[in-house]
Amino acid sequence: MFGALAAACPPEFRNEYGATMRHDFGDRLRDARRSRGALGALAFALGAYADVLKTAAAERAAAVGRDVIFTARTLRKTPGFAAIVVLTLALAIGANATAFGILRAVVLAPLPYPDSGRLVALTGTKAGAPFALSLPDFRDLSARTRSFAALAAFSPRSATITGRGEPVRVPGVTTTPGLFEALGVRPLLGRTFGPSDVRPGAARTVAISEAFWRSAFNAEPGVIGKPLVLDGAAFRVIGVMPGTLRQPDFDDRELEEESFWVPLDPNSTEQRFGRGAHYFSAVGRLQPGATLAHARAELDAAFAQLAVANPVEDRGFGVAVEPAYEAIVGDVRPLLIAIFVAVAGVLLVACANVANLLLSRAASRDREFAIRTAVGASRGRLVAQQLVETFIFAALGGALGSALAAVALRAFVAAHPAGLPRIDDVRFDAPAALYTFAAVVLCTLLAGALPAFALSSRGVADALKWSGRGGDASRGARARGILVVAEVALTLALVISSALELRSFLALTAQPLGFDPRGLQAANVQLPSDATSDARVRAFLERVRERVAALPGVAAAAWCYSAPFTRRSFDLSFDFAGRRAGPGRQPSSQIDVVDENYFSTLGQRLLAGRGLRRSDMGSERSVVVNESFAKRYFGGRNAVGGALLLGMSNDAGQKEVTAIVGVVADARSSYGVAPVPSLYLPLGLIGTPNMLLLVRSHGDGIDAAALGAAFRAADPLVARPRVKSFAGYLADDTARTRLAAASLGALAFVALALSLAGIFAVVSYGVAQRTHEFGIRMALGARARHVVAGAAGSALRLVAAGVVLGLLVAAGATHLLSGQLYGVAPLDAPTFAAVCAALVLAALLAALVPATRATRVDPAVALRCE
Amino acid sequence: MTGASDPRELLPLGAATFYILLALAGGERHGYAIAKEVEEQTAGTVRLGPGTLYRTIKQLTADGWIAETDGTEDDERERRRTYRLTPRGRRIAQAEAQRLEDLVTVARTRRLLPARSLG
Numbered sequence: 001m002f003g004a005l006a007a008a009c010p011p012e013f014r015n016e017y018g019a020t021m022r023h024d025f026g027d028r029l030r031d032a033r034r035s036r037g038a039l040g041a042l043a044f045a046l047g048a049y050a051d052v053l054k055t056a057a058a059e060r061a062a063a064v065g066r067d068v069i070f071t072a073r074t075l076r077k078t079p080g081f082a083a084i085v086v087l088t089l090a091l092a093i094g095a096n097a098t099a100f101g102i103l104r105a106v107v108l109a110p111l112p113y114p115d116s117g118r119l120v121a122l123t124g125t126k127a128g129a130p131f132a133l134s135l136p137d138f139r140d141l142s143a144r145t146r147s148f149a150a151l152a153a154f155s156p157r158s159a160t161i162t163g164r165g166e167p168v169r170v171p172g173v174t175t176t177p178g179l180f181e182a183l184g185v186r187p188l189l190g191r192t193f194g195p196s197d198v199r200p201g202a203a204r205t206v207a208i209s210e211a212f213w214r215s216a217f218n219a220e221p222g223v224i225g226k227p228l229v230l231d232g233a234a235f236r237v238i239g240v241m242p243g244t245l246r247q248p249d250f251d252d253r254e255l256e257e258e259s260f261w262v263p264l265d266p267n268s269t270e271q272r273f274g275r276g277a278h279y280f281s282a283v284g285r286l287q288p289g290a291t292l293a294h295a296r297a298e299l300d301a302a303f304a305q306l307a308v309a310n311p312v313e314d315r316g317f318g319v320a321v322e323p324a325y326e327a328i329v330g331d332v333r334p335l336l337i338a339i340f341v342a343v344a345g346v347l348l349v350a351c352a353n354v355a356n357l358l359l360s361r362a363a364s365r366d367r368e369f370a371i372r373t374a375v376g377a378s379r380g381r382l383v384a385q386q387l388v389e390t391f392i393f394a395a396l397g398g399a400l401g402s403a404l405a406a407v408a409l410r411a412f413v414a415a416h417p418a419g420l421p422r423i424d425d426v427r428f429d430a431p432a433a434l435y436t437f438a439a440v441v442l443c444t445l446l447a448g449a450l451p452a453f454a455l456s457s458r459g460v461a462d463a464l465k466w467s468g469r470g471g472d473a474s475r476g477a478r479a480r481g482i483l484v485v486a487e488v489a490l491t492l493a494l495v496i497s498s499a500l501e502l503r504s505f506l507a508l509t510a511q512p513l514g515f516d517p518r519g520l521q522a523a524n525v526q527l528p529s530d531a532t533s534d535a536r537v538r539a540f541l542e543r544v545r546e547r548v549a550a551l552p553g554v555a556a557a558a559w560c561y562s563a564p565f566t567r568r569s570f571d572l573s574f575d576f577a578g579r580r581a582g583p584g585r586q587p588s589s590q591i592d593v594v595d596e597n598y599f600s601t602l603g604q605r606l607l608a609g610r611g612l613r614r615s616d617m618g619s620e621r622s623v624v625v626n627e628s629f630a631k632r633y634f635g636g637r638n639a640v641g642g643a644l645l646l647g648m649s650n651d652a653g654q655k656e657v658t659a660i661v662g663v664v665a666d667a668r669s670s671y672g673v674a675p676v677p678s679l680y681l682p683l684g685l686i687g688t689p690n691m692l693l694l695v696r697s698h699g700d701g702i703d704a705a706a707l708g709a710a711f712r713a714a715d716p717l718v719a720r721p722r723v724k725s726f727a728g729y730l731a732d733d734t735a736r737t738r739l740a741a742a743s744l745g746a747l748a749f750v751a752l753a754l755s756l757a758g759i760f761a762v763v764s765y766g767v768a769q770r771t772h773e774f775g776i777r778m779a780l781g782a783r784a785r786h787v788v789a790g791a792a793g794s795a796l797r798l799v800a801a802g803v804v805l806g807l808l809v810a811a812g813a814t815h816l817l818s819g820q821l822y823g824v825a826p827l828d829a830p831t832f833a834a835v836c837a838a839l840v841l842a843a844l845l846a847a848l849v850p851a852t853r854a855t856r857v858d859p860a861v862a863l864r865c866e
Numbered sequence: 867m868t869g870a871s872d873p874r875e876l877l878p879l880g881a882a883t884f885y886i887l888l889a890l891a892g893g894e895r896h897g898y899a900i901a902k903e904v905e906e907q908t909a910g911t912v913r914l915g916p917g918t919l920y921r922t923i924k925q926l927t928a929d930g931w932i933a934e935t936d937g938t939e940d941d942e943r944e945r946r947r948t949y950r951l952t953p954r955g956r957r958i959a960q961a962e963a964q965r966l967e968d969l970v971t972v973a974r975t976r977r978l979l980p981a982r983s984l985g
Contacts, residue, residue: 002916009917017920020947024898025916031902051915059921 005049008056010063011378021052063381067388074389081361082393085354089397089447091750092350093439094404099336099343101409101432105425107333111325112244114184115285119324120292122151122282122299126317126571133280133319135273137306138176139266141319144302147295150182151284153266158690159230160526160719164216167719169526172230172260179261180207182285183245189213190224190239197238198265205263206235210243212258228260231526231689232717235262276313279570283324296321315585328421335740338816342497342747345490347439349751351446352483353758358390358451359480360765383452390448391440398440402433419735454479481798484762488802488843491748491755493810496835497817498744500824503831505737507823509730514667514675515564516603517726519555521701522563523693525711525721538617538684540714541595545693547710553697558597559683560692564667565729568692572679576633577643577657589629590669591679598680599624599664601694609640609662616661618684620646624662629677639663646681671733672822693721701725740820752839756846763795764850774854784855792851799843803836873954873961882914882922887931887951887959894935896946897923923949931955 666675
């Protein structure tokens with residue numbers, strides 16, 4: 001028994017004192033039994049077991065301590081080598097920690113609501129594509145399904161807050177009561193909405209967010225009951241909601257912290273919430289026993305009934321339900337996982353490089369290893385020493401990498417890239433630190449194990465002989481070869497992936513827009529009155545437009561409801577005059593409401609007929625259509641002169657016939673999406689208080705303050721408009737592809753640099769090892785060409801093997817990306833071929849530079865190395 | 867190995883170390899005998915386990931304070947590795963003993979210990 005425990009001691013100690021300890025133990029045990037009996041013997045034995053285990057631990061710790069000191073000495077003696085290793089690992093570990101931090105906050109973390117797995121998002125559909133629900137539909141769906149413990153419908157809105165200094169626009173949500181209960185959020189102050197808030201004639205109530213409370217009310221505890229004026233109407237604050245509650249808006253819209261919620265009666269009979277007005281989303285919480293599949297089936301059945309009962313409004317519409325988490329994260333998860341895999345690949349390449357460096361360096365310490373073995377260092381000891389050294393390098397790299405990651409994550413959040421949800425939660429926190437530590441351990445094993453085992457297995461006698469003649473078939477050569485192949489394969493896969501993403505991005509942005517975005521801005525304005533059909537309001541709009549057009553640098557200005565890339569479109573049903581379709585079979589088209597300057601300001605070309613004129617405004621007699629509309633509904637014939645009846649066919653009363661007076665070229669609403677048929681209606685036909693003022697300027701653009709001044713001069717109650725450039729809109733639209741291309745590109749560059757450095761190092765080392773051989777060959781008159789080929793040959797063969805392997809890896813990797821690519825196939829042959837060629841060329845250069853040094857070996861020097 | 871430095875710089879010695887040096891001051895001993903002697907002299911309060919004993923012996927050997935004896939060529943040699951004090955080890959043990967005596971003297975003047983009887 002004692003012997004078994006003694007085996008825990010390090011081999012050197014065991015070999016020296018093991019037998020002696022065992023015999024002593026036996027003697028003393030007998031002694032103890034004689035003098036103190038069986039119990040005394042037992043006591044002695046237990047004490048001795050504990051003692052020997054303690055000794056084993058102490059001896060091993062002392063050995064590690066010696067390794068640490070040895071490593072420290074190595075670091076001091078060869079700081080350059082140490083610096084390269086530590087920097088390589090720091091970059092790789094830092095990149096991994098950064099990617100992990102982002103992945104964790106954006107994808108892996110659960111939603112910040114209790115039992116968030118039961119939260120679901122309901123989205124209306126139209127012809128199978130995502131659209132929106134109407135309030136009566138929502139009402140009927142909640143009545144006809146049993147799967148939900150709570151359901152709430154909501155729609156984003158905004159309001160101008162007045163009476164508290166300068167008017168400001170704040171985004172908010174109109175919601176049926178029960179939203180907060182569905183999410184499981186309790187108010188910080190006050191209460192949530194209840195039936196009393198939506199009773200007919202009830203006083204107007206509003207709930208505000210924590211950030212709004214802090215900024216507008218200075219976080220005063222007495223805010224409950226205070227008045228708040230929204231769009232000219234007086235509301236009473238009844239609750240403050242905590243900061244963890246984000247807008248339940250599962251779009252890509254920028255989420256803002258300052259916001260409010262206004263309750264809506266689900267049974268409202270207001271016309272603007274009619275069954276045909278599809279613009280709500282819904283969120284629900286499943287009942288404890290209900291499954292998503294069951295809820296989906298219930299909803300489909302219920303909606304099918306609604307479509308039959310209300311063919312005009314609901315035919316062709318539907319509802320889709322998915323976990324709330326999916327709705328927020330689902331789109332972006334494949335991309336982030338692809339990036340995470342790429343960054344892990346870079347880590348592998350970095351570890352391979354470090355392993356190679358360790359192998360090369362240690363190979364020149366042949367004799368030291370041999371001597372240590374000869375004087376009794378066990379193989380385990382040598383392996384342990386190498387691993388301790390690698391761990392110290394990795395730990396230093398990890399510490400530096402953590403600092404890099406913390407900075408990188410902070411910069412990432414500050415840059416606020418569009419297209420990624422939940423990035424406010426991204427930071428370098430405890431899980432990221434833990435992950436960094438795991439990466440350090442992994443690097444130690446990956447980079448250190450191979451050198452440790454390869455180096456400790458050599459025979460002693462060979463190494464002690466002076467060998468200037470050892471070819472590359474020296475210690476660890478095979479291991480180094482495998483590493484080069486692996487590096488090249490991973491690098492090839494990474495470069496191909498990033499090349500495909502880059503091509504996607506270029507393909508997307510190469511598409512013609514149909515308008516000129518340069519120097520164009522959009523100011524989002526909330527007008528203080530309800531409708532723009534009033535002539536007085538139109539006069540106000542014109543006054544403002546003139547004032548803005550007169551600002552220095554402004555070339556043109558125009559009012560509209562929506563513009564390309566602003567994501568504000570909506571649909572309208574219509575009929576052809578004299579050809580009314582049956583209920584629910586009406587065609588519908590995207591519509592925009594514009595003034596007479598719209599097409600010229602935007603730079604959209606007129607193809608036939610005329611644009612809109614000032615005299616067209618305020619009536620529905622004239623409309624302009626785009627090319628897609630003309631093609632879809634008028635085939636090759638001229639659409640000008642066509643007659644339409646706008647609105648849903650069940651609208652009561654005679655409708656005025658609307659004439660198509662012109663056709664404009666298509667303007668793309670989004671990269672990657674084909675233009676849709678569109679109608680351009682004159683201002684005043686469809687009233688809306690929230691408008692865009694398009695401003696085209698010569699220079700960099702007009703700042704919001706100047707525009708705000710122009711507006712306030714016309715009406716002091718107008719809040720400062722929010723201004724965004726079209727360059728910004730375009731950038732937001734390609735945000736994800738840009739992110740993919742940029743990050744994969746950066747990672748591919750790093751991997752390429754590491755691999756080329758690795759090839760360079762391998763060939764350099766080979767040349768140094770075979771100096772003797774090259775000297776003789778040169779002295780014997782060998783052609784330089786052949787010597788170089790000999791020096792670089794084996795390395796290039798490894799590169800070739802790596803390329804073949806890499807093509808397979810790339811085929812798999814691009815499959816991961818296929819959902820993100822546009823205009824280029826995952827297995828696009830030209831890209832694969834081009835990248836292979838480029839990589840082979842680069843590798844050739846990396847190998848030839850040191851290889852040519854072989855021809856410059858002085859034969860006399862080489863021969864002297866005997 | 868430390869050079870010819872002042873042994874007082876190496877004081878105070880660890881407990882196990884001094885007891886082993888003390889035991890060897892009485893002559894060559896093997897490991898078991900050292901441990902037994904230490905146990906007897908301290909009335910059982912200090913028990914050197916086999917691991918601690920040989921670990922300390924290893925360190926003392928490396929420092930050059932004790933040395934393994936070549937000993938007699940009997941077949942007990944296999945089992946019993948004996949050790950002796952080196953001159954350096956003796957000087958260090960003396961220095962430690964002197965240090966302890968000085969401490970005891972101070973303790974006597976402070977009445978912590980009875981004054982040495984003269985009889």
